[in-house]
Amino acid sequence: MSFTLAIVGRPNVGKSTLFNRLVGKKLALVDNTPGVTRDIREGDARLGHLRFTVIDTAGLEEVTDESLQGRMRRLTERAVDMADVCLFVMDARAGVTPSDHVFASILRKRSAKVILAANKAEGRAGEEGMLEAYELGLGEPLRLSAEHGEGMSELLSVLDPIADEFAAREKEAARVMEDQGLTPEVDIDVDEEPEEDESWRPSDKRPLQVAVVGRPNAGKSTLINKILGEDRLLTGPEAGITRDSISLKVDWDGLPMRVFDTAGMRKRAKVQDKLEKLSVSDGLRAVKFAEVVVVLLDAAIPFEQQDLRIADLAEREGRAVVVAVNKWDLEEDKQGKLRDLRESFERLLPQLRGAPLVTVSAKTGRGLDRLHKAVQSAHEVWNRRISTARLNRWLIGMQEQHPPPAPGGKRIRLRYMTQAKTRPPAFVVMCSHPDLMPESYSRYLVNGLRADFDMPGTPIRLYMRSQSDKNPYKGRKKSTPSRLRKHLKGNTG
Numbered sequence: 242m243s244f245t246l247a248i249v250g251r252p253n254v255g256k257s258t259l260f261n262r263l264v265g266k267k268l269a270l271v272d273n274t275p276g277v278t279r280d281i282r283e284g285d286a287r288l289g290h291l292r293f294t295v296i297d298t299a300g301l302e303e304v305t306d307e308s309l310q311g312r313m314r315r316l317t318e319r320a321v322d323m324a325d326v327c328l329f330v331m332d333a334r335a336g337v338t339p340s341d342h343v344f345a346s347i348l349r350k351r352s353a354k355v356i357l358a359a360n361k362a363e364g365r366a367g368e369e370g371m372l373e374a375y376e377l378g379l380g381e382p383l384r385l386s387a388e389h390g391e392g393m394s395e396l397l398s399v400l401d402p403i404a405d406e407f408a409a410r411e412k413e414a415a416r417v418m419e420d421q422g423l424t425p426e427v428d429i430d431v432d433e434e435p436e437e438d439e440s441w442r443p444s445d446k447r448p449l450q451v452a453v454v455g456r457p458n459a460g461k462s463t464l465i466n467k468i469l470g471e472d473r474l475l476t477g478p479e480a481g482i483t484r485d486s487i488s489l490k491v492d493w494d495g496l497p498m499r500v501f502d503t504a505g506m507r508k509r510a511k512v513q514d515k516l517e518k519l520s521v522s523d524g525l526r527a528v529k530f531a532e533v534v535v536v537l538l539d540a541a542i543p544f545e546q547q548d549l550r551i552a553d554l555a556e557r558e559g560r561a562v563v564v565a566v567n568k569w570d571l572e573e574d575k576q577g578k579l580r581d582l583r584e585s586f587e588r589l590l591p592q593l594r595g596a597p598l599v600t601v602s603a604k605t606g607r608g609l610d611r612l613h614k615a616v617q618s619a620h621e622v623w624n625r626r627i628s629t630a631r632l633n634r635w636l637i638g639m640q641e642q643h644p645p646p647a648p649g650g651k652r653i654r655l656r657y658m659t660q661a662k663t664r665p666p667a668f669v670v671m672c673s674h675p676d677l678m679p680e681s682y683s684r685y686l687v688n689g690l691r692a693d694f695d696m697p698g699t700p701i702r703l704y705m706r707s708q709s710d711k712n713p714y715k716g717r718k719k720s721t722p723s724r725l726r727k728h729l730k731g732n733t734g
Contacts, residue, residue: 244407245294246286246400247324249317249348251340252276252300254332255360259387260297263288269297270485270519276300277516279313280475280487280502281320289397291404296320299475301344309479316475318351326403327352329379333359333367337376345377356399358383363391441624441663448490449498449620452531454524454555456547457481457505459537460567464603465502468493474502481505484516486523494613501527508547525554532623532664533616534560540568540578540600544585556592559665559700561623563597563615564590570602594688595697622699624663631694632658632668639689648677656708666690667702675705 248256252275260269264284270277278299286295298317302310321327327348331341348355357379359371363386374382383399385392443449453461458480466472469491475482487502503524504517512518528534534555538548543566555562564586572578579600586598597615601608636658645653654673661667668690672678687701 243293244325244403245296245323246326246328247296247298247320248328248330249298249301249321249344250330251332251338251344252302254300254330255387256300256330257297259328259330259358259360259385260284260295262387262390262393263295268485270516270523272516272519274516276310277484279309279482279484281316281473282485282487283489288393288400291397291400293400293404296324301340303340303343309477309482312475312477318347321348321351324352325407326354326356326400328356328358329377330358330360330385331370331374331377331382333362333370333374333384336370337373341377345379349379354403355379356383356396357381358385358392358396360385360387362386363389443497443620445497449496449616450501450530450532451498451535451616452501452503452524452527452533452560453535453537454503454506454528454551455537456539456545456551457507459505459539460603461505461537462502464537464565464567464601465489465500467603467606467609468500481517484520486520486527488527494610496613496617498616501531503527506547506551528555528560529558531560533563533620534558535563535565535612535616538564538566540566540572543582544589549589552590552593556700559702561619561665561699562593563599563612563619564593565612565615566598566600567603569600569608570605575600592700593698595691597698619698622696623665625666625694625696625699626663627660627666627694629657629659632660635689635693636670639686643682643685645672645682646679648679651677653678661704665700665702666696667704669704669706671706671708673707675707678705 248259250256253273257269257271257278260282261267261271263286265287266284268284269282276299278297280299282297284295284297286293298320299313301317302314304310304314329345329348331337357374357377359367359374359382361367362371362384367384371382371384383392383395385396453465455461458478462474462476462483466474466476469489473489474487481504483502483504486504488499489502490497490499492498504520506521506524507517512521536548536552536555538544552562552564566582569575582600583598586596587594590596597619599608599611599615601612636655640655645655647653651674656671656673658668658670661669670686683703683705687703690701690703691697691699
């Protein structure tokens with residue numbers, strides 16, 4: 242049975258560095274500035290032969306009020322309650338601080354299993370801190386260096402008995418269920434011949450990847466918390482709370498998906514802080530790996546310059562886009578506002594013409610059903626495939642309505658068309674003189690594809706290709722016979 246390990250401790254003791262070491266990827270942001278991590282981040286850890294879930298938490302602070310630090314502490318305490326084992330990390334170079342004593346006493350009360358680790362203990366600089374760690378009363382400390390990977394074998398030897406205990410507990414639970422006749426029925430007939438390829442549909446093994454992006458304080462974390470049905474992410478009135486790109490797996494009304502909460506993206510000129518640059522780059526990486534991007538707007542100030550840039554970025558990356566307008570519960574004239582929003586959307590984002598535009602309230606939860614339907618519909622359109630026969634019949638009709646131009650007297654012939662791939666839909670048109678095809682005619686074909694094949698809002702890629710390279714006589718010089726040879730051939734007969 243896989244267990245859950247929570248990494249807790251004071252700010253800037255190396256929790257996120259150790260988290261990245263265990264998962265084998267640089268998922269969490271790391272910086273020398275204290276308090277970089279604010280949310281709970283889960284990851285699949287690998288340590289030797291062990292496989293378990295590791296949780297990176299925010300640095301514990303000695304505050305219990307409603308401030309940002311107080312909300313971060315409550316979120317960390319919740320992670321401690323969720324975890325099976327807590328790894329209490331201290332700074333071996335700084336030694337034991339009064340805060341370490343406070344948090345050690347809290348962990349003894351809230352967690353059944355606590356492992357003490359002294360990080361940054363490489364070399365001789367951490368020897369004094371290692372001796373001071375015995376004061377905490379949590380047993381013998383592990384000597385670690387998350388930056389250099391030292392002490393991982395010792396951590397494995399400590400976690401091994403815990404893993405065996407959970408495995409034995411799982412076997413006992415399975416035996417009890419079998420004795421009580423609660424074993425699930427698995428001997429059923431399954432149709433192994435599906436009617437069509439539905440591998441693209443979201444499943445538990447391959448959930449739908451959804452990234453929620455937008456400007457700071459648009460309500461992204463609040464929206465995701467409402468979808469999850471719990472306060473899983475840190476929220477508040479302050480702008481720029483979220484720093485890391487947090488991924489969470491959820492079953493949203495029968496739709497398995499992994500949703501990414503990203504940091505608010507401001508204009509590039511306003512981003513001067515190093516941490517904010519790292520946060521924005523982490524959010525852009527989430528957009529590149531997502532399948533559907535939800536661009537969240539503030540109903541009070543929709544379609545600002547930054548919103549348009551974010552939506553255009555998602556379209557250029559080839560992702561399915563859903564535009565959601567948050568804080569709709571604060572609007573008084575909803576019908577007039579919605580009419581203005583649709584007009585602005587069609588005018589400012591013509592490349593996303595027909596994309597879903599929904600109004601939601603992350604605070605009250607109204608409009609989430611429309612958002613769920615829009616995300617599912619956008620993903621289906623993004624994976625749509627059209628047969629070659631239908632495409633060529635459509636291409637003939639489009640040429641009859643509006644023939645291709647003839648720039649410089651060279652007529653462009655559109656021979657046939659096929660779909661090369663999906664995600665997003667990409668089409669190839671074999672034609673003559675593809676380099677002379679004007680952008681206006683390509684746009685005419687793309688708009689026709691959107692309208693006739695019901696693909697609104699999704700990015701469509703159209704490529705013009707030439708078949709001249711397949712001509713076997715291309716480049717061959719035509720040999721003209723001499724007049725003397727013609728007469729000689731005639732005399733020899």
